[in-house]
Amino acid sequence: MTTCESLRPSKADEPRYLPIAEHGLIGDMRTAALVGTNGTIDWYCPLRFDAPSVFAAILDADRGGAFELAPDVPARTKQFYFPDTNILITRFFADNGVGEVQDFMPIVDDSREADRHRLIRRVLCVRGSLPFTVRVAPRFDYGRQTHAVRTEHGHTVFDSPDLSLALTSSVPVEIDGPDARGAFTLHEGQAAVFALDRIGGGLKPRACAVLEAEELFGSTVRFWRSWLSHSRYRGRWREMVHRSALTLKLLTYAPTGALVAAPTTSLPEQIGGERNWDYRYAWVRDAAFCIYALLRLGFTDEARAFARFLSENICLQPGPDGPLQIMYGIDGRSDIPETELTHLQGHLGSSPVRIGNDAVAQLQLDIYGALIDSLYLYDKWGEPLSSAHWDTVGMLVNWVCDNWDQPDEGIWETRGKAQKFLYSRLMCWVAIERAMRIANHRGLPADVLRWAETRDAIYRRIMERGWSEKRKAFVQHEGEDVLDAAVLMMPLAKFISPTDPKWLSTLDALGEELVSDSLVYRYDPRRSPDGLRGEEGTFSICSFWYVEALSRAGRVDEARLAFEKMLTYANHLGLYAEEIGRTGEQTGNFPQAFTHLALISAAFNLDRALG
Incomplete structure (x- = not known):
């Protein structure tokens, strides 16, 4: 290093x-x-x-x-x-x-x-x-x-x-x-x-x-x-992968098994801007992806601890915004009120400084897919789900079947208006599809006919309304032609073949509009207003998703070059903040779990593609 x-x-x-x-x-x-x-x-x-x-x-x-x-x-x-x-x-x-x-x-x-x-x-x-x-x-x-x-x-x-x-x-x-x-x-x-x-x-x-x-x-x-020493990774990027694993372990709250998105608050996504958030909580989305990455490396204890966190510390209660919140306190508490610390000037004058996070009240449908996908992987590579866990899965999937077509705030937690985001529907499809796999593999009771009907309806909806003939690409949400890097998850989630012509066309469109020297922007806030002032940098997790999408599409040389370039944007210790600014500086909360789990996944899949 x-x-x-x-x-x-x-x-x-x-x-x-x-x-x-x-x-x-x-x-x-x-x-x-x-x-x-x-x-x-x-x-x-x-x-x-x-x-x-x-x-x-x-x-x-x-x-x-x-x-x-x-x-x-x-x-x-x-x-x-x-x-x-x-x-x-x-x-x-x-x-x-x-x-x-x-x-x-x-x-x-x-x-x-x-x-x-x-x-x-x-x-x-x-x-x-x-x-x-x-x-x-x-x-x-x-x-x-x-x-x-x-x-x-x-x-x-x-x-x-x-x-x-x-x-x-x-x-x-x-x-x-x-x-x-x-x-x-x-x-x-x-x-x-x-x-x-x-x-x-x-x-x-x-x-x-x-x-x-x-x-x-x-x-x-x-x-x-x-x-x-329990890591099973023996690939080309052992030092970077293991540093990412050590970082993820460091972000684990041992008493409950929760995993914080980052250990900091209000480090700015743009110096002098207002995009300053508190990330010291357990996001369902982040933690579930982390379990995926750690299971790939052989760390089953962490997967077991997170499953325990979900079953023992989070109270699932049906409500208008669903039985799950997008984040919880590391002790499982649901109340995370957001306040501003007006006496602090913020990093390099970037205010406001916030503690708590109002996004806790947002509806984000994708978290159901992230959660159930992680439980599917835990059942496959860790240990079989308990009957109580399966009851929870069934309740969540039934709720998804009833509510998948609602507009929501989406994966990026925009503070603009709710939309019918493609990514949200994609992950609703994942929630149902993975639950059906568990039921079929284990012979568990499930309303399979209803689940299959809803799964197929979501698939058809995405293929019909999520595709833009004008852009020749899958787009951010229905009714617009805006691109969004979140669609990079489509082949990664096994929704679409990584070599499907529509997907390859989408990959090219993303590369032309949102990629800069291997770095990937989430979306263009000028074309897709997110309710906040200012610009943002490239989002590091999206850059690693791009690497994985390229490798799965057979563009292995491009993927390896993009991956190696992305490694040069790490800091001197191999750590990543949330975003990379225009001149290569790291911005946002630091270090970010989301980015390090994506690095592990990209390295794992690129190693396999290179043989």
């Missing part, structure tokens, strides 16, 4: 906001933190992914809070993951020495210690000597709560009304207003350790000496390598 190298300037010249891609991710499968190439943790929500932040400088350099740790001299920096793990190492190269910061969260079982949410920063001088500075500046509840700072038995304790954190340090730090600061010098072979723990509720501060940090480092390495 190519590392990222940059020159860390003096404090006075340091940029106030690092680009989104200049970050790595660490976590403990309960929460996560972003670590910049400058050594600063500028996003961290203790307790769990969707909890209020204490470090959010990526959203407001002044009010967000940060954990800064770096040499106090100009230095070049490089960042990489300790091989086959989610331990992040940031190296600093200065005139008089070389140092590194090892950032990780120990993986703890379901004992009470898991509630500690320990974040460890281990600093080493590997050559010469280096002076370092550290500043721990939490800003609780997205910067809305004040806090007090005190010293207790050698720990620096930050107390807010709702949360207390304890900083343990092997070098002296001093209280400076609401912050803690320190300065120290390390010589070759020396190390220093900082540990940040949640305390209270029976959890007391505990030491984290240099030796203990070394032991925790070793146990964390063993955990990640043991998990990754």
Whole structure:
């Protein structure tokens, strides 16, 4: 993996906001933190992914809070993951020495210690000597709560009304207003350790000496390598596929098996724009696709955990918008109200900053197909569905049979008017078709005649009204000739042959209008208004769908070139945000699960096509 190298300037010249891609991710499968190439943790929500932040400088350099740790001299920096793990190492190269910061969260079982949410920063001088500075500046509840700072038995304790954190340090730090600061010098072979723990509720501060940090480092390495050893992938792009798998595992909320779409909120799809959303929830669509990708690699435990999340944590209740919501809290809660944090300026001034997501109330029919397809794959490659799961499938399919022809907001969660989107109908077809496969394979009870009649009606509807003679392509929704990259799923979902003349014509049309240097736009918002101002970049998952569609169509050389080009748009660690901007910059929430699962699928199918 190519590392990222940059020159860390003096404090006075340091940029106030690092680009989104200049970050790595660490976590403990309960929460996560972003670590910049400058050594600063500028996003961290203790307790769990969707909890209020204490470090959010990526959203407001002044009010967000940060954990800064770096040499106090100009230095070049490089960042990489300790091989086959989610331990992040940031190296600093200065005139008089070389140092590194090892950032990780120990993986703890379901004992009470898991509630500690320990974040460890281990600093080493590997050559010469280096002076370092550290500043721990939490800003609780997205910067809305004040806090007090005190010293207790050698720990620096930050107390807010709702949360207390304890900083343990092997070098002296001093209280400076609401912050803690320190300065120290390390010589070759020396190390220093900082540990940040949640305390209270029976959890007391505990030491984290240099030796203990070394032991925790070793146990964390063993955990990640043991998990990754279960991968069955042996293809050409092993490093990128495994980094994607490790990222998806990192985005899993272990207590319930839910998977967040991304660990961040309000990172802008367009710098200075309003397309800023909170992705720290479990989208039915994203999670179901992730199960598909992880099953392909042999990670059946994750599929089992997600099935458990659906059966134990989500309450399916018939209503006007269906028994399923498009997203849920990582604990299964259905209420995710959207509010704006007007006191935060947003990343590079991109406002508003939002928490919660009003799209939770949208009708998106495609989620039924994504969910049932994942259960079909789980039944096929994991373990047979239980009778309770099959009862749920039957209820969902019957609802789809009654409601598939409604207009909805579609896969892209537009905030314009509802439409009869082709993709929504495609995935309703998938829901019924996959359920019929399960019933036929297992001999399970089902209203097969009704299901088949509805499945065939959806097929005919798509072929008749989803096809545009004018464009010689399948289009976004009925009544218009607008193209949409979501139709790339048609051959991937086995709705249409990847070499069908109508599909090949569609593929060519998409390539001419929505593809730029292998990068794929979702749609043209000027021709298909989505209710929002501004432009957006290319959508990374669509770029990998395009690769897979090309490979399935037999255009393997084009697919491989497009895939290799797409890999160059990853950041230095192999991570992808939601979108790629005009000059190759990453935009949107980061890293995005949707993109990494599509990379895995594209690599798997391209490997098979190349033989």
